[in-house]
Amino acid sequence: MAQDSGDFASDYQFWLQKLSVWEQASAREVQQDTCLYLSQFQEFLRQMYEVLKEMDSNTVMERFPTIGQLLAKICCNPLILAYDESQKILIWCLCCLINKVPQNSGESEPNFWIWGLLSHMLSAFRYDVKEVGLFTEILGYEPVDYYPSLLKNMVLSLVSELRESHLNGFNTQSRKKIVLPASSVVSLWLRHLPSLERATLHLFEKLLSRERWCLCLRRIECCIKDSLLPQAACHPAIFRIVDEMFRFALLETDGAPQVLAVLQVFTRCFVEALEKENKQPKFTFKTYFPYASPSLTAVLSQHPEAIPHGHRLQPLLYTSQLLREAVEEETPESHRSSFESWFLFVHFGGWVDMVMKQLLRSEPEPPTALLWLLAFYYSPRDESQQRAQTVVELRAVFNRLMILLRSDPLSAMDLQAEAGESPSTDPTAPVCGQLVRRLFLNFLLWAPEGHKIAEEAVTRMARTDAITHEIIGFLNQTLYRWDHLCVEAPRSEKLARALLKELQAQV
Incomplete structure (x- = not known):
């Protein structure tokens, strides 16, 4: 910057004067002069950006007190803005002037002025702007082709440069985001x-x-x-x-x-x-959710955590009934209905958590409807017969877990054997294995007997990187939901955080 500062100061004054002349853009000789000098002016814009990006907004205003006047003249000149490359560089320059952390209303005011200029640039072009006619003729465009292309390029440039606070490789001061008003973002996306x-x-x-x-x-x-x-x-x-x-x-x-x-x-x-x-x-x-069952949508859109503990079984049974009716009907639309129902169900993970907790309270016999919900959640592509077999296997695993729970002392080695065992399927099958592990992890966190062997059991369970990441994800989700629900389970929460910290240290 230092070696070019003298040249830039000289060019700055030259172009400030030139822009004052160009304000009479309706005169034909001015239009011709603008077109003649436009490539040189664009080079000046690039040079200005290289200078501005090295300074914070306060320093810019101190070094170049008339910078606002210069940029305002540029933003009001339709012949300059008609060239999308000039617009892009001008946007970069304006963003350099934004005070990322304004301390008072006096420092915030220039930001509003800059947003005003940006808004003007985005809304300035209409089909009746006669001043750019000569320019479009020189470029060889018809207005009906030129304006949509111009707007598209301008929007793409703005979105690209503001994304992640990076402006052409330039990180904004103190890696603070340039935040557009939410209403403006929504309008852009629509x-x-x-x-x-x-x-x-x-x-x-x-x-x-x-x-x-x-x-x-x-x-x-x-x-x-x-x-x-x-x-x-x-x-x-x-x-x-x-x-x-x-x-x-x-x-x-x-x-x-x-x-x-x-x-x-x-x-x-x-x-x-x-x-x-x-x-x-x-x-x-x-x-x-227009493709899913209205009844199912109405049920799942409720907050499951708002249902009192003693009344949670009935809505779970009803949810299972609605899903089975949607999934297992033999119609040409049944396959699509099955996926749509599953896709809606997985949006609301709190219901699956509730199923797990309800199962651990379901001695001596877990309801088939709850086991079916888990089988459907983890393996939605199965046919009815396959899912029924998974339910049978889950019931057997659950019963063996209850037997282990009553054993004294409870053994982590026995628990590991159960977590990797499935009577009639491949023990390494990802869906069945993941489902059983989720059931056992919930048991370790909620049952007092499980707390005693949790660390050893999880260490034995996390025998591969993939399973380790799976358990980390489960613990993350569990703590996140407990945090949202304000669950008061100090021992379980302390255990979950300790297990998570230990596993994260291994990956």
């Missing part, structure tokens, strides 16, 4: 589908990496809320698009636990935003 798709894909990339998956879900929740997607999804059109992308992610990953967990956190954030926004609901819940 009118420009690619930007919504990119925002959703970018969120997936951030959250589904192995490193992120090892973080607590509270931090993942913060990332999701910062994306503004849950708030924007209160509009059914946006929700449907984001939800479709989750659908494809689940299909592509064969229902990976990481994707399920992120979907469930997103759904919780969405429902929270919906309840906050809709004091008087604008849309029924059915609007957001």
Whole structure:
């Protein structure tokens, strides 16, 4: 910057004077002069950005007190803005002037002025702007082709440069985000589908990496809320698009636990935003899930944690009945209905947790309906006969677990044998193995007898990296839900955190 500062100061004064002349943009000779000098002016814009990006906003205003006057003249010149490359660099320059951490109203005021200029740039072009006619003729465009292309390039540039607070490789001061008003973001997403798709894909990339998956879900929740997607999804059109992308992610990953967990956190954030926004609901819940059974949607949209402990069995049995009716009817639409019902069910992970807890209280015989719910959740593609066999195997595992529970002393080695055992299926089958491990992990956390052997049992269970990550994910989800539900289980929570810390140290 130092070697160019003298040249830049000289160029700065030259272009400030030139822009004052160009303010008479309606005169034909001025239009011709602008077109003649435009490539040189664009080079000056690039030079200005290279200078500005090295300073904070206060330093910029001290060094160049007329910078606002210069930028305002540029933003009001339709011939300059008609060239999308100039717009892009101008956006970078304006963003350099934003005070990322304003301390008072005096420092906030310039930010509003800058947002005003950006808004003007986005709304300035209409088909009746005559001043750019000469410019479009020189470029060889017809207005009907030029304006849509210009707006598309401008929006793509703005979305790209503001994403993750990076402006052409430049990190904003103190890695603070440049936050657009939520209403503006929603308006952009409603009118420009690619930007919504990119925002959703970018969120997936951030959250589904192995490193992120090892973080607590509270931090993942913060990332999701910062994306503004849950708030924007209160509009059914946006929700449907984001939800479709989750659908494809689940299909592509064969229902990976990481994707399920992120979907469930997103759904919780969405429902929270919906309840906050809709004091008087604008849309029924059915609007957001049009392909699922209305009765099932109504049941699952309730908060399971709000149901008193002594009254939880009945809604679970009813949920199981509705799902079985939707899934096991022999109709041409049954396959689609099966997936849609499962897709709706997995949005609300709290119901599966409730099934697990209810089973541990179901001595001497666990209800078939609850075992069926677990089999369906973990293996939705099974046919009715396969699922019935899984239910039989789960019942046998559960009964053996109850026998172990009554043994004295309880052995972690015996528990490990049960966790990897299945009477008639491959012991390494991922679905059955994962389901049994979830059941046993819930037992270890909730049963006082399980606390004594939990550390040894989990160490024996986590015999591969994949299973270790699976257990880390389970503990993360459990602690996240307990935190949200304000569950008062000090011993269980302390145990879960200790196990999580130990396993995270191993990966």
